[in-house]
Amino acid sequence: MxxxxxxxxxxxxxxxxxxxxxxxxxxxxxxxxxxxxxxxxxxxxxxxxxxxxxxxxxxxxxxxxxxxxxxxxxxxxxxxxxxxxxxxxxxxxxxxxxxxxxxxxxxxxxxxxxxxxxxxxTGRPPVLRHADLTMDCARREVRRAGVLLTLSSREFAVLEHLLARAEQAVDRAELMEHCWDSRIDPLAGPKSNLVDVVVKRLRRKLREPELIHTVRGRGYRLGSA
The missing domain is CATH 3.40.50.2300 (Response regulator)
Structure with missing residues (x-):
């Protein structure tokens, strides 16, 4: 957003x-x-x-x-x-x-x-890539090992932010600020578990090997290991 x-x-x-x-x-x-x-x-x-x-x-x-x-x-x-x-x-x-x-x-x-x-x-590449994961931002398409994935708009937003910050730890608050609007979504607050719920769904859809890793005490990191 x-x-x-x-x-x-x-x-x-x-x-x-x-x-x-x-x-x-x-x-x-x-x-x-x-x-x-x-x-x-x-x-x-x-x-x-x-x-x-x-x-x-x-x-x-x-x-x-x-x-x-x-x-x-x-x-x-x-x-x-x-x-x-x-x-x-x-x-x-x-x-x-x-x-x-x-x-x-x-x-x-x-x-x-x-x-x-x-x-x-436009300063962000139109296609984001990491390992075998590819995101075409213009077409709003995500593929893992060439297989097209079906993501909700929120899942797409969270994955896009993690991809743009690949190999960096991204805390839950940052994901909440960039992917939710607390004025519109009453559940989007500092104590919300919405980020964890979306990441859980993303992990299931992305399949193995795991790309989204938990960073203890911080949030998440998208990386190969």
Missing amino acids: TRVMIVEDDENLRVAVAAKLRAEGLQVDVARDIATADRALRDRHYDCLIFDRMLPDGDAIGYVHARRQQGWGVPVLFLTARDALADRVAGFEHGGDDYLVKPFAVAELSARVANLCRRSA
Whole structure:
């Protein structure tokens, strides 16, 4: 599921934008300053980030530039009341992918975010592979040793996330955040066993030899052994 974060200290604007994006089917996290956003970004993957430039703890342009220097690839849309050409150019030069001047129409912001999210999605290979497991993301087909498997949308989402992180431990909370929307599914909570139930079904459908391994105290890892 596509996840975005809005970093904006104006509460009314933050709420309005979040409501619009959620209505478009996106998962949305919010933060009012760079420090809060940074903590979230170290724990979660996002498909797009919306940064107000002037935040209580600094200009977001510096933060984004520093993260780009570290190899950070997530698309960024800057929001700002600063509409001078030099400001817009600086936004792009320091790592922004798009720049929207306040005041703006929320519908336009939504369209720009959708475009950036599509760009983010294309950064993932159209076909994910590990051992004899193949996932064609565009066709939504999964094959094990050439045999087509029938998966539910939730099973597909969990397997896609594990495949994208092959050989890495992925905790249950991360899978829950990326594959469920707690606002829509009332059973999707921090104490839910939904992840374990889906993984159990996936293991049965994937058959032997086992590809999804339990990482004690963490979650799961997709790997050959």
